Amino acid sequence: MTDYKRTERACYLGYINQAITVNLLALFFLIFRTDYGISYTGLGTIIFIIFFVQIAVDAILVKLAAGIGYKACAITAHILSAVGLILLGILPKIMDPYAGIIISMVTYSVGGGITEVVVSPIVDSLPSDAKASKMSFLHSFYSIGQFAVILISTLILKLIGSANWNLIPIMWSVLPILDVFLFARAPVPPVSPEAKKAPLLKYFSSPLMYFALILMICSGASEMAMCQWASLFAEQGLGVTKVLGDLLGPCLFAVFMGAGRILYGVYGKKTRIEAALLFCGVITVLCYLLTVASGAPFVALLGCSLCGFGVSIMWPGTLSLTSAHFGSLSGPGLFAILALAGDVGCSLGPWVTGKVSDLYLSVKSGAAPLHALRTGLLTAAVFPLTLTVIIAVYYMRNRRNPSK
Numbered sequence: 001m002t003d004y005k006r007t008e009r010a011c012y013l014g015y016i017n018q019a020i021t022v023n024l025l026a027l028f029f030l031i032f033r034t035d036y037g038i039s040y041t042g043l044g045t046i047i048f049i050i051f052f053v054q055i056a057v058d059a060i061l062v063k064l065a066a067g068i069g070y071k072a073c074a075i076t077a078h079i080l081s082a083v084g085l086i087l088l089g090i091l092p093k094i095m096d097p098y099a100g101i102i103i104s105m106v107t108y109s110v111g112g113g114i115t116e117v118v119v120s121p122i123v124d125s126l127p128s129d130a131k132a133s134k135m136s137f138l139h140s141f142y143s144i145g146q147f148a149v150i151l152i153s154t155l156i157l158k159l160i161g162s163a164n165w166n167l168i169p170i171m172w173s174v175l176p177i178l179d180v181f182l183f184a185r186a187p188v189p190p191v192s193p194e195a196k197k198a199p200l201l202k203y204f205s206s207p208l209m210y211f212a213l214i215l216m217i218c219s220g221a222s223e224m225a226m227c228q229w230a231s232l233f234a235e236q237g238l239g240v241t242k243v244l245g246d247l248l249g250p251c252l253f254a255v256f257m258g259a260g261r262i263l264y265g266v267y268g269k270k271t272r273i274e275a276a277l278l279f280c281g282v283i284t285v286l287c288y289l290l291t292v293a294s295g296a297p298f299v300a301l302l303g304c305s306l307c308g309f310g311v312s313i314m315w316p317g318t319l320s321l322t323s324a325h326f327g328s329l330s331g332p333g334l335f336a337i338l339a340l341a342g343d344v345g346c347s348l349g350p351w352v353t354g355k356v357s358d359l360y361l362s363v364k365s366g367a368a369p370l371h372a373l374r375t376g377l378l379t380a381a382v383f384p385l386t387l388t389v390i391i392a393v394y395y396m397r398n399r400r401n402p403s404k
Contacts, residue, residue, distance in 0.1 A: 002187050004126050010182035012141040014074065014119040017081055017176045019145025021112035022050070024169060025088075025105060027153050027246070031162045036097040046101065050109050051347040057113025058340035062200065065332030070122050071188040073332070077114035078183065081176040084108025089170035104169075111176070116343075120316075121335045124323050125189045130269040132320035137265025139316040143258030143308075150251045154243055194328040203326065203334055211390055212322040213341040215277075218387035219314035220345025221352070222284055225380035226291070226307045227253050228350040229373060233291075234301055236370045252305035260312025273324075274395040277317045281388030284310030288381035292374040314387065315342060345383070353380045 025046065032038045065073055084107030091100030123138045124131055153168050160167060203209050230249030235241070264276060287310050290303030319338055323330040357376035361367055 004187060006182065007122065007126065007186040007188055010074070010179055010186045011119045011123050011138055013175060013179045013182060014078070014115050015138060015141040016145030016148070017078060017179060018112050018115050018119075019142045020085070020149050020172050020175065021081055021108045021115075023146050023149045023250075024085075024153060024172060025050070025101075027150065027157070028165050031165050032097070032101070035162070036092070038098055042098060046105060047350075048347070049102065050105060051343055053106055053109040054113035054116065055340055055343045055347070057110055058117060058336050058343060061114065061117045062333050062336040062340070065117055065336060066191045069188075070118050070125075070191065070332070071183060071186075073114050073118040074122070074183045074188070075180055077111045077118065078176040078179045080111030081108045081115070082111075082173045082180070084111060085169040085173035085176070089166040089168075089173075093166055113339075116339045117336045118332055120319055120339075121191075121323075121330065121332050122188060124319070124330060124335075125192070131324065132273045132317065133265050133268035135316040135320045136261045136268055136313050139313075140258045140261030140265060143254045143261060143312075146254040147251055147258065150246055150254065154246055158243065191331050192328050194331075200333065200337070202329065203337065206325065208322065208325050211394065212318055212338060215318045215387055215390060216315070216338050216341035217345035217348065218383040218390075219311065219318055220342040220347075221349030221380065221383040222307075222314060222345075222387065223257075223311040223349070224346040225349030225353045225377065225383065226288070226304060226311070229353055229377065230304050233304055233370075233373060233377075236373065248301060249304065252301075253308035256305055256308035257312045258308075260309040261316065264313050264317075273313075273317050273321050274391060274398065276313055277321070278388065278391045278395055280310050280313055280317070281384055281391055284314075284384035285381060285388055286310075288377060288384060292378045292381075310384070314384075349380055349383060353377055356380075 029043050032043065061073070084104050087107060088101065088104035091104055094100070120135065120138065123134055126134070128134050149172070153172075156168055156171075157165060227250055230253050231245045232249075234249040235245035260280070264271070268276065284307055287303045287307035291300050291307065294300040294303065319335065322334065322338060326334060353373075353376035355376075356379040357369075357372040360372040360375045361369070364372075
């Protein structure tokens with residue numbers, strides 16, 4: 001029997017690399033603003049491009065990934081991630097900084113988009129009697145990577161000074177380089193013949209696919225709406241510095257998200273994925289309400305942090321639920337479609353929060369920014385609420401008709 005331990009380790013490191021490509025750049029925004037004079041609009045454009053590139057890659061790989069193969073895609077993804085991070089450490093110092101940042105970021109975002117599409121189906125294709133638990137455990141490494149990137153980069157930046165920020169992405173490039181060699185030597189199952197031949201319309205012939213797309217949008221939006229604004233929320237609500245805001249906001253969020261995924265990875269064999277998703281949906285809604293309704297800053301921050309636990313298995317759980325439904329038809333095409341919907345949610349959630357917050361300030365001139373942000377987050381609570389309602393309906397339907 002083939003030993004897939006090396007394959008699993010390569011996939012785990014792949015999700016740590018994914019966390020680097022998504023979270024690292026935002027840590028340098030203040031430096032880009034002060035040292036290079038990049039406007040807030042310019043910084044917002046960078047965030048938009050990151051997710052736009054990943055959405056574009058998801059869409060392209062819907063048809064191409066099955067033909068290229070898992071291993072070739074994974075190796076290409078990590079080469080691009082490493083090159084992009086190295087370029088981020090070089091180009092802004094030798095050319096127009098904004099152009100250098102965009103070129104570097106697009107390069108590693110393509111790598112991150114490919115990683116997102118192929119790593120999950122690789123783990124899903126490995127022999128296992130607890131695929132949902134395996135998927136949750138895999139995604140816990142994104143949370144571990146997110147925590148490590150924020151904590152280590154923040155501390156190193158404090159030690160070496162903001163003028164040397166460019167050394168940090170070069171340092172992180174070591175990990176995707178290592179993963180290139182891990183994937184090159186790891187046995188990777190081929191894409192199943194059924195998945196290769198399955199037309200995209202086959203997926204959309206099932207009503208579950210439409211529910212899964214909504215769930216993925218809500219999963220991405222629920223996670224990123226809270227995570228992207230956690231640092232600013234901590235700074236405004238608690239009056240702490242940027243460094244402490246990063247540690248109390250997105251860092252704690254990542255810790256709780258990782259804990260939830262690890263717990264389900266260990267104990268999930270005994271729990272139906274629908275029940276776990278329903279539980280997490282309810283927890284997330286309550287955390288959103290606690291964050292926006294509490295007058296005590298530390299209680300609100302606790303709600304913000306615990307939201308990480310609530311959203312923990314939404315994304316991997318939806319992937320597992322959908323993959324199990326399609327069985328042998330599951331492959332990179334299916335996962336690319338789901339990832340595309342998830343990335344749309346990742347863009348939509350923070351945008352809705354920010355837009356509603358700005359509208360609040362425009363209507364109530366002189367209002368406190370913290371009140372505006374609370375209003376934006378309250379509006380974003382519609383995403384976990386929608387997910388909870390859909391899962392509740394699906395769960396009750398399956399309890400009445402277990403054969404369907």
